[in-house]
Amino acid sequence: MNELLRKILPTVQKPGRYTGGEFNEVKKDLKDVRVRVAYCFPDTYEIGMSNVGMRILYGVMNEMEGVWCERVFAPWSDMEKAMLENNMYLWALESQDPVIDFDMIAFTVGYEMSYTNILNMLRLSGLPLRTRERMGLKGIVFAGGVCTFNPEPLAEFIDFFSLGEGEESTPEIIALYDKAKQERWTRGMFLKEVAKIPGVYVPSFYDAVYNEDGTLKEMIPKEGAPATVTKRIVEDLDNAYYPTKMIVPSTEIVHDRANLEVFRGCIRGCRFCQAGFSCRPVRKKSPEVLYRQAVETLENSGINEITLSSLSTSDYRGLKELTDELIPYCEQQRVSLSVPSLRADNFSRELMEKLQTVRKTGLTFAPEAGTQRLRDVINKNLTEEEILTTCANAFSGGWNNVKLYFMLGLPTETDEDVLGIAELVYKVIQTWKEHASNKKRGLRVHVATAFFVPKPHTPFQWEQQITPQEYLRRCKLLKSHFYSKSIEYDYHDPALSRLEAVFTRGDRRVGSVIAEAFKRGARLDGWDEHFNNEAWMQAFERCKLDINFYTTRGYAEDELLPWDHIDVGVTKKFLLKERHRAMEGLVTPDCREKCAGCGANCLLKEVACDA
């Protein structure tokens, strides 16, 4: 293998991403290892190494005695070609051993358009693609990550899913495998036992029955599998495992920095946001623990950039306490501290000014919709006034750059809402003219619109997606109302978001489309240069599935949804209520003001929801 690699590496782009050997990489002696896990990220090294979830679970697994977890990433197309030409199997970075030698193969799935990469990685490993084609206990394939809250599109390919946060469930799963391996269980025995671990979903234990109109009629559990599988969460984040010895990439990656998650869950309730609902309930981490972990991570890695992450960091109650300690430390150590997703309140403004001394980052807003009416529908609690006040402050403080993110195709959207975006952008420009302290460098407003994708486990899970043509019409309409030279406008490719809509709300049958498109060469779909819509359209045709069934049709409220047997804590009843409030244009106050009764608090046994 090594000689082959030496021959191939000079011929591919960015060879450093294929060799491992980074600082803090975990190596173990094989004679002390009973279970080997190949932890696969279905995208490139640069993307995967930036993933916080993967960092955590890599550490969790390697903390276990007798277990060695190694990393595997999707090869870029030039490497894939070289591998096929040289009959070389996909390998894990740490040992450079082929994946096919491993006991367990794990995937973290955070993006629907990486599904073909999963298939490609299985194929390049020499493993059969489908669950039913794989035999024996060795090479069992499991997956987790936000996408797996609707696991159905991947049901054919993945042996079992680990739903929700994995800090506690992953060791349980691996310990069971360890036992199974020692006692020489069959694959069937293991799957039956693993299905008993809370949060584990074994898709082959469920039969999907459909109505004549193609909608789902029933999911029938077999082999004693539970009717609903509830995601796992960690209740006490302060005492949960957190990797302060992160792997330090030797080559450049997308987010090359330390990352500190300040709390989990979200108090906001934006109705389109999957993470906002599926990551509930709210659990905090204390500022003391965070400070200690920040310092340890920075010292162990030598990295000079750290970001405080979460779904909405300014909602973190300990933010002042934490930053009061962390900012002086970072200044002294020449570390730049970034706090994304700040809101427009007074404290955030102060904080922004303080951080400015550390490093200037751009000003970013995600109003998502152009009018207050539509922002109320989606429950995006951000007013025009807030945006303009923050802009005014920032402009007078020397900023000359604003990024604004919107969605098009939101439920109830009219042309008036679309033009509301142009109006808001115009007001931002006016604000700059009035407040800019330095007009010499000019203003740059970057506007981006995404194509709305209805997501499972959100109040909009039933909604229709508009057609790509209609989306493009709205983009053009908007563009024709941008008059200033300061505006830079980007819009997402609707073809990609349309497929995303299919796979995020798909049932089991769309698995065949994924396999067919893959056969036709689809992979690395998230990358413009590789996205091949043609292959996908042919696949739908070949599989006799109507793409509109999953996109423009919309799902009925009384329909059994493909992910209804997956419980993320938030109840369907609550989502439905939120949907109706949306249609009436009623906002729901954030959790801190008043608990909206989403149901996710029922997942907690020891503590209360800490909104």
Add this chain to the structure above:
Amino acid sequence: MLRAVFEKQGNAIWISHLDLMRLFQRAFKRAGLHLKHTQGFNPRPSVSIALPMAVGVASRCELLDFEIEDEGVACQQIVSLLNGALIPGVKVLEVYEGGRKQRDIALLQCAIDLHYKNKIPAKAPASLEKLFAQDSLMVTKNGKNGPVEQDIIPMIQAIALEPLDAKTLRIRATICCQNPALNPAQLVAAIAANKKSYMPEYAEYFREEIFDSSHNVFR
């Protein structure tokens, strides 16, 4: 100013020049050594590596110039602190104060291992020796403004070929590496252009030593 001599081998040879600079900056931090920063609006840690190296080249004579804020740390101590904070394949061999001006580096002794699929073609050593013994040898190189023709012979001071094993033929050459600089890969490009049948399956490159223009080892 302090100077470190370091080697780069194994998997670390795939790290690019820029990435290697960042790797060292982080290693200094992990080692608890504070690099001095440049003055100005955007302060940068003061580290520089002489003779940027192409990805895929191994070396045992790389030079890293740096300045630290910590006073009274012995050079020997810096060596061990840094080596405790570096990755496999990158190792500091020595650290000393001062050192000659980088612009006096003139020559590089390098080895190029030509790996053939089955065995070294019988006539390859003699034929390649002849190729490099010519009075001039034009090779196309990709410059900033497109391909340019370049005579590589004046930049080769010495060259010899020896088989390492049945499949590997080693070229050892002393070539100009600064003003003008010859990329060792150009020697293989010359084989590709003129002696195609003797092209190896792949080649590996090593930097063995650097010299000033009078053939004194440069430090």
